[in-house]
Amino acid sequence: MVDQFQDKVVIVTGASAGIGRATALAFAVRGARVVVSDINEEKGRQVVQEIVANEGTAIFVKADVSREADVQHLVERAVEAFGGLHFAVNNAGIEGTPAPTGECSAENWARTLAVNLTGVWLCMKYQLPHLLAAGGGAIINVSSIAGLKGIAAMPAYTASKHGVVGLTKTAALDYATQNVRVNAICPAAIDTEMIQRFCGGDQQAMAGMHAMQPIGRMGTSEEVADAALFLCTDQARFLTGVILPVDGGVMAG
Numbered sequence: 001m002v003d004q005f006q007d008k009v010v011i012v013t014g015a016s017a018g019i020g021r022a023t024a025l026a027f028a029v030r031g032a033r034v035v036v037s038d039i040n041e042e043k044g045r046q047v048v049q050e051i052v053a054n055e056g057t058a059i060f061v062k063a064d065v066s067r068e069a070d071v072q073h074l075v076e077r078a079v080e081a082f083g084g085l086h087f088a089v090n091n092a093g094i095e096g097t098p099a100p101t102g103e104c105s106a107e108n109w110a111r112t113l114a115v116n117l118t119g120v121w122l123c124m125k126y127q128l129p130h131l132l133a134a135g136g137g138a139i140i141n142v143s144s145i146a147g148l149k150g151i152a153a154m155p156a157y158t159a160s161k162h163g164v165v166g167l168t169k170t171a172a173l174d175y176a177t178q179n180v181r182v183n184a185i186c187p188a189a190i191d192t193e194m195i196q197r198f199c200g201g202d203q204q205a206m207a208g209m210h211a212m213q214p215i216g217r218m219g220t221s222e223e224v225a226d227a228a229l230f231l232c233t234d235q236a237r238f239l240t241g242v243i244l245p246v247d248g249g250v251m252a253g
């Protein structure tokens with residue numbers, strides 16, 4: 001049986017590492033043609049090499065999602081290379097600098113919102129016309145449990161991820177009748193470079209990350225990728241505007 005992702009075209013942003021990398025690899029294994037995008041060109045090209053070495057199809061396009069010209073170029077390049085666009089996982093994000101709300105710098109606020117929220121909007125703005133032209137498709141925006149609850153000392157990150165939730169719901173409504181589904185996933189602590197940076201190499205902090213999740217451990221990038229892929233499948237054809245925690249039970253508490 002031919003996989004439903006066979007030859008379909010997907011853009012994954014922030015795909016040089018962590019959740020984005022795992023998502024790009026998962027789409028490639030299922031036969032999709034993958035546009036690996038990131039600001040980190042060296043690591044992004046390694047992801048492409050890994051895909052090609054496993055007989056998959058991928059290209060790398062460098063793009064900072066906070067820059068409109070970069071995002072426009074990314075989407076144009078994807079369509080030029082592969083003839084269309086069917087799926088997008090808007091995953092690129094930064095944690096910013098932790099500080100209580102009154103101590104968050106204007107620079108940290110602006111950069112975190114620019115990448116995490118404006119970046120997702122810019123991606124959708126340029127992706128949506130091509131999904132419509134293809135007759136339909138699906139977009140997954142990567143929010144966080146910080147899009148569903150407050151996280152102390154992370155005001156900009158939390159605001160940006162709540163913003164992604166609202167933006168996802170609105171986009172879902174805007175395109176619901178046009179066969180374009182827009183959903184968001186909200187990971188809890190996932191063992192990536194972002195979490196390692198956040199914990200600053202402190203083993204006790206890492207242990208705390210494992211312990212805070214009812215399931216008793218952090219998630220893996222592959223587990224988040226599986227959720228993103230599921231929302232793109234035909235089995236999820238009645239799901240749009242869904243904000244899905246991928247969190248080992250955190251939001252159940």
Ligand SMILES: NC(=O)c1ccc[n+]([C@@H]2O[C@H](COP(=O)([O-])OP(=O)(O)OC[C@H]3O[C@@H](n4cnc5c(N)ncnc54)[C@H](O)[C@@H]3O)[C@@H](O)[C@H]2O)c1
Nearest residue numbers: 014016017018019039064065092093144189190192193194
């Ligand atoms: N790891 C977690 O615990 C966790 C939890 C909830 C949500 N998330 C979200 O998941 C997404 C991926 O996180 P991760 O843990 O894999 O992070 P990561 O830091 O391991 O990887 C993020 C990737 O995004 C890229 N990137 C950063 N800024 C960019 C920009 N302006 N334009 C394009 N690419 C950029 C980085 O170069 C990197 O390759 C983020 O949106 C993050 O907020 C992560």
